[in-house]
Amino acid sequence: MANNQEGNHKQVHYVGDSHVRADRSKLYPKDYDEFPGKTEPFLPNFLLKEWMVAVVFLVGFMTLVMAEEPPLGEFADPTNTSFLPVPDWYFLFLYQLLKHKWAAGDFVVVGTMIVPGIAFMALLFAPWLDRSKERRPLKRPVATGIMIITLVAISALTWAAEYEHEQQLLSAPGETPENTEIAAKDSKGYDIYAKNACIKCHGENLEGTNGPGLLGVGNKLSADEISKIIAEGRGTMPAGMFQGSPAEEKILVEWLTKQTQK
CATH class of the missing domain: 1.10.760.10 (Cytochrome c-like domain)
Incomplete structure (x- = not known):
């Protein structure tokens, strides 16, 4: 850098140095045309497919909403000692897990810390457990196996919790189901x-x-x-x-x- 003073004006000259070769080829991403049959343009091909999947899901979801009435719970009654509270459906599998002897009582740390911790760490490290570039599930046994085991375990525990809860609730105390009569009370x-x-x-x-x-x-x-x-x-x-x-x-x-x- 050099400073030159001419009258009341100052000039500053910067001299730069670079170790990057001027003739070095620039790293541009390859165009999708260079991969025939393996890729497609985002607009409109890919976006249209995503939109069609979203429409099918939305129509199916709304059909279930209109066909099935939402289950309403009982009226709040602090005097009802037979009420059996349960968590929301998305926590039922953890609720059911704590009913097993190996995950409750003296071993409650297994059900509250160890098992959920293993599941969380498996999800966290999934990208490093299976780094294959394959997209087919059969070619990615680690990721596919973790997914299948997780889905089966959550589904089975949720179903078991719901089934046991329904069996425990015959009918709410103090309520009389419609069209129900006591059979032969004098029997x-x-x-x-x-x-x-x-x-x-x-x-x-x-x-x-x-x-x-x-x-x-x-x-x-x-x-x-x-x-x-x-x-x-x-x-x-x-x-x-x-x-x-x-x-x-x-x-x-x-x-x-x-x-x-x-």
């Missing part, structure tokens, strides 16, 4: 029901007080399932509550299966 089955203190939790009219209602239970549970609940308990009902004989239990189960919704 021997009802006498056994009242004698064994079932009436204290499930109500005089099977409407449910401290426990779930049994109106319409015949539509939801089979005789074997009712017998299993009587023997093993479920929810807030402990095992061994029924103190009658096997013959009385059979009569009670048969009577309960007749509590159907017409």
Whole structure:
């Protein structure tokens, strides 16, 4: 740099140096025409395909929304001791995971930290676990295997959580399903029901007080399932509550299966 003063004016001259060769070829990306059959222009080809997929998904989604009514929960009732809260559907698989002995109790850290941590790290390091340039799933076993295992595990745990919750909720306490009648209240089955203190939790009219209602239970549970609940308990009902004989239990189960919704 040199400074020259002429009168009241100053001139500054900059001298630059570069180690980049002037004749070096510039790195321009290749045109898509150089890859026949392997690529396509973004406009309109690729964008049109994406738009068509989005339209199909949107139409299918709106069809499901209009065909299936959204499930509404029960009215908030702080006196309902039989209410079984569950998380939203997208957390049901984690909720179900914590029901297993190896992921709960003394091993709860497995269900809350280790398993979710492994899943999160597998997702985080997926680009480094499989760096293949192949686009076909069969040619990318690591990424495909992780995806399949994850989808199967989440789907199975979500289904199990939903199924168990539906089995636990026979009907809301204090609510009477429409078109439901108590079958033969003056029968021997009802006498056994009242004698064994079932009436204290499930109500005089099977409407449910401290426990779930049994109106319409015949539509939801089979005789074997009712017998299993009587023997093993479920929810807030402990095992061994029924103190009658096997013959009385059979009569009670048969009577309960007749509590159907017409």
